[in-house]
Amino acid sequence: MTVANHFELLGSNGAARLGRLTTPHGVVRTPAFMPVGTIGAMKGLHWREVRDAGADIVLGNTYHLMLRPGAERIAALGGLQKFTTWNGPMLTDSGGFQVMSLAQLRKVTEQGxxxxSHIDGAKYELTPERAVEIQRLLNSDIAMQLDECVRLPAEPVEIERAMQLSLRWAERSKRAFESAPDGYMLFGIAQGGDVPALRHASARGLIDIGFHGYAIGGLAVGEPQEVMLAMIEEVAPILPTDRPRYLMGVGTPEDILEAVARGVDMFDCVMPTRNGRHGMAFTRHGQINIRNARHQDDPRPLDEESPWPAARNYSRAYLHHLVxxxxxxxxxxLSEINIAYYQTLMRGIRAAIEAGTFEEFRVATKEGWAKGDIAPR
Structure with a gap:
């Protein structure tokens, strides 16, 4: 069965791609960074700030939302967009990674x-079919197949077992998604750890099944950056050029810049808000630890040229005091400043690809980070 395509490739510059993904709740400009609203809320931010910062799409988490308040309850209240008031495009992950990393006494079988629960110890079963059902109840624009994510390093035999199981779950996920209304999407997830041959086999298997888009999973789970980038280089050229490519759980601004250079279109990570809660700011000068004592008498803003008011208007001394x-x-x-910086970075990336100057943009951006912050006179 032919899978409808909702992605338009508008241009490229080297391997970097400029695109547009049309969802039932709006258009997503790619490359795109999706802020993570795990339980239907962006930690420390109002949805209007996420929207004003320039985000087209956000991410919700199936595992957490199925535990509370429950997918059926959210469906009865009109779906995740209405429930949260985000009202824009939303992707939900399948919950597989959280089951592997958070749940207690988990057991993986062919069935699921x-x-x-890490909250109250209640017993649950998550199958490929149930994962899709939950995401349809949430009314997410983009659902993800259930997969098994193996933390690296791991033995090749264990990586292959999980990859093959994820492929079989991908087939079941697709069958479960067939009744979804037109316009909604299901992405497959390429696994295979740090073994190139297994990455190739996973990607080709997913293409044979056929999905609206393709994710690269199982990275940024403990491996060095060079391994992550090498695996992207193995997988991205295999994936269909007319479908969106999503690198799950990534990452730092540098990770994003390097992954875009290798053909990735979509990203998500908790880092902007998590680091913000711990006194870290992302800026064009690099990452700044506002907790450091050297900021306590510094009247300068984090970035006087930032398009985001909070980065321009509050002194480092005041932010240091608050933290x-x-x-x-x-x-x-700091969380809103970080979300805004990530979106500013994505706008710059898209503009550079469109202008045919992505490599120059990449070099200049990294040079700005490398120079670091300039101490006050």
Missing amino acids: VTFR RANETLGAML
Whole structure:
């Protein structure tokens, strides 16, 4: 059965790609970074700030939402967009990674995964069919197949077992998704750890099944950056050029820049808000630890040229004070500054690809990070 395509490749510059993904809740400009609203909320931010920062799409988590408030309850309340008031495109992951990393007493079988909730110990079963059902109840624009993610390093035999199981689950996920309304999408997830031959086999198997888009999973789970980039180089050229490519759980601004250079279109990571809660700011000068004592008497803003007001208007001394005093406002301001920086980076990437100057942009951006922050006179 032919799978409808909702992605338009608008241009390229080297391997970097400029595109547009049309969803039932709006258009996503790619390359795109998806802020992570794990349980239907962006930690420390209001949805309007996420929208104003320039995000086209956000991510919700199947595992957490199925535990509370429950997929059926969200469906009865109108779906995740209405429930949260985001009202824009939303991708939900399948919950597989969280089951492997958070759940207690989990057991993986051919049928699926049984586990006990990390919240109250209640027993659940997550199968490929149930994962798709939950995501349809949530009304996410893009659903993900259930897969098994293996933390690296791991033995090749274990990586292959999980990869083959994920391929079989991919087939079942696709069958379960066939009744979804037109316009909604299901992405397959290429696994294979750090073994090129297994990555190739996984990608080709998913293409044979056929999906609306393709994700590269099982990276940024403990391996060095060079291994992650090498695996992208193995997988991306195999994936169909007319479908979106999503690198799951990545990552730092540098990871994103390098992955775009290798043909990736979509990203997500908790880093902007998580680091913000711990006093770290992402800027064009690189990452700044505002907790450091050298900021306590510094009247300068984080970045006087930032398009985001909070990065221009608050002094480093004030942000330092808020963070050191454990004032909630400090975490909120740094989180929104970080989300805004990621979106500014994505806008710059898209503009550079369109202008045919992506390589120059990549070099200049990395040079700005390498120079670091300039101490006050």
